Amino acid sequence: MVSGRVGSLVLLLxxxxxxxxxxxxxxxxGKLHVRRIAGLDAIDDLIxxxxxxxxxxxxxxxxxxxxxxxxxxxxxxxxVAAQVARYEAKLFVVAPLPEMEPxxxxxxxxAYMTAGKAESYNPSDVMYMPGDASKAGVLGLYQREKxxxxxxxxxxxxxxxxxAEAANLAGASQIGGTANYHQLPFFVASCDYTLIAEEIxxxxxxxxxxxxxxxxxxxQEMGKALAVLVMVxxxxxxxxxxxVFVNLLKK
Amino acid sequence: xxxxxPRLVALVTGLIVLIGHFFTSAPIKAASAxxxxxxxxxxxxxxxxxxxxxxxxxxxxxxxxxxxxQYSIIFVVAFVAYFTLGVTTSTTSPGYKYIWQNLxxxxxxxxxxxxxFYMASACWRAFRIRNWQSGVxxxxxxxxxxxxxxxxxxxxxxxxxxxxxxxxVPNAAAIRAITIGGSxxxxxxxxxxxxxxxxxxxxxxxx
Numbered sequence: 001m002v003s004g005r006v007g008s009l010v011l012l013l014x015x016x017x018x019x020x021x022x023x024x025x026x027x028x029x030g031k032l033h034v035r036r037i038a039g040l041d042a043i044d045d046l047i048x049x050x051x052x053x054x055x056x057x058x059x060x061x062x063x064x065x066x067x068x069x070x071x072x073x074x075x076x077x078x079x080v081a082a083q084v085a086r087y088e089a090k091l092f093v094v095a096p097l098p099e100m101e102p103x104x105x106x107x108x109x110x111a112y113m114t115a116g117k118a119e120s121y122n123p124s125d126v127m128y129m130p131g132d133a134s135k136a137g138v139l140g141l142y143q144r145e146k147x148x149x150x151x152x153x154x155x156x157x158x159x160x161x162x163x164a165e166a167a168n169l170a171g172a173s174q175i176g177g178t179a180n181y182h183q184l185p186f187f188v189a190s191c192d193y194t195l196i197a198e199e200i201x202x203x204x205x206x207x208x209x210x211x212x213x214x215x216x217x218x219x220q221e222m223g224k225a226l227a228v229l230v231m232v233x234x235x236x237x238x239x240x241x242x243x244v245f246v247n248l249l250k251k
Numbered sequence: 252x253x254x255x256x257p258r259l260v261a262l263v264t265g266l267i268v269l270i271g272h273f274f275t276s277a278p279i280k281a282a283s284a285x286x287x288x289x290x291x292x293x294x295x296x297x298x299x300x301x302x303x304x305x306x307x308x309x310x311x312x313x314x315x316x317x318x319x320x321q322y323s324i325i326f327v328v329a330f331v332a333y334f335t336l337g338v339t340t341s342t343t344s345p346g347y348k349y350i351w352q353n354l355x356x357x358x359x360x361x362x363x364x365x366x367x368f369y370m371a372s373a374c375w376r377a378f379r380i381r382n383w384q385s386g387v388x389x390x391x392x393x394x395x396x397x398x399x400x401x402x403x404x405x406x407x408x409x410x411x412x413x414x415x416x417x418x419x420v421p422n423a424a425a426i427r428a429i430t431i432g433g434s435x436x437x438x439x440x441x442x443x444x445x446x447x448x449x450x451x452x453x454x455x456x457x458x
Contacts, residue, residue, distance in 0.1 A: 001274055002274065002275055005273050009273050015438060015439055016442055019439065068436070068441050071443075071449055071451065072436070072440055074452055075449075075451045098297040099294070099301075102300070103452040106453065107451065124308055124311070127308070128305055132355075132362060135365075136362060158363065162365055164369075165373050179436065181433070190373045190376075196429060198435065201433075201439065202436070212443060216440065216448070220435050223435035223439070224431070224432060
């Protein structure tokens with residue numbers, strides 16, 4: 001066992017166990033309470049807005065590598081694509097990574113097929129815009145297509161400010177979401193709604209109520225409770241000058 | 252099989268890398284390091300796929316003379332020329348570096364510099380005092396900004412102290428809360444991907 005990683009392994013196993021337990025419990029009872037998340041409630045309103053205005057919407061994914069925020073963002077995209085296909089609105093998707101582009105294509109294609117509107121699906125609506133090219137690309141897309149709605153989800157860096165303000169200039173309503181705390185102020189300043197960190201991971205549960213999603217959210221919440229407990233117990237031990245707890249966490 | 256294959260690959264590779272992270276077993280460590288190396292190769296294939304897709308999209312745009320198709324010609328010519336230059340010489344050749352430093356870098360820096368103007372316009376909206384929360388944001392923001400420059404200390408020595416307190420106490424507390432919540436979300440999402448419970452990226456998650 002690698003020294004200093006026992007605590008992480010215990011946490012990982014506890015989260016995995018909670019995930020499966022909550023999945024099984026939800027399958028049995030079907031009961032779940034998730035607090036209201038304004039940013040997710042606003043998604044359908046935003047789709048309604050772009051449909052009524054007859055203008056397109058842009059879903060811009062952020063990221064320099066495919067990681068958990070990317071997967072969580074694609075979960076939101078899946079819901080948005082299904083609604084857009086249903087209401088026959090126009091959606092442009094910008095994928096910043098080459099491996100994300102075919103995944104987004106699959107999501108869009110499935111959404112249109114499920115809505116029985118496969119003929120409306122246009123593969124060109126999913127665009128791969130890598131690195132710095134995405135900055136000019138997205139700004140151009142907003143202006144050319146006069147988007148009425150923009151959704152910015154994922155692992156964003158300084159482009160958060162560029163994209164969010166450019167969409168504002170184009171007159172678009174926006175929903176942003178990232179777990180990168182250093183970009184959150186920019187989303188808060190520029191977007192109508194912002195999903196803060198864990199909220200983008202809760203989005204899947206909120207939007208779909210699928211058992212494995214529910215299990216994931218429950219595990220996340222259990223992890224938070226555990227973190228608070230560790231902080232409180234750690235503070236008490238530290239205040240008493242006892243380093244047993246700290247040494248235990250270092251194992 | 253279209254969905255089971257990727258799920259199986261995610262499960263096996265994910266578990267090996269995970270076990271390699273926690274345990275010191277030499278064969279597992281070696282397998283884990285090998286998988287991480289493969290990742291770079293797979294990413295290179297994905298990049299080639301992305302490049303091919305972009306060429307296909309712009310090629311279609313040119314052949315169908317869709318709106319603004321002329322710009323696609325510039326893209327295709329630039330892409331092919333620079334790719335050829337990189338392959339036939341090297342990415343450290345003077346010609347390749349000249350184009351990178353004199354065309355790409357200035358364009359990238361220009362985009363980056365836009366941030367300043369966008370930040371100013373975003374601040375203008377965010378700092379407008381519409382309610383008491385905006386008021387707190389405005390006062391705190393102004394104090395922190397002044398605290399970072401000499402002008403703040405010249406006005407009052409309390410300003411840099413207040414600024415340092417805001418950064419070290421409430422700001423750090425909020426950042427850590429966000430980081431813990433976000434990190435737990437990332438861990439759980441990663442577990443879901445490794446165990447094949449997250450399927451959105453495969454045909455939109457529909458079985």
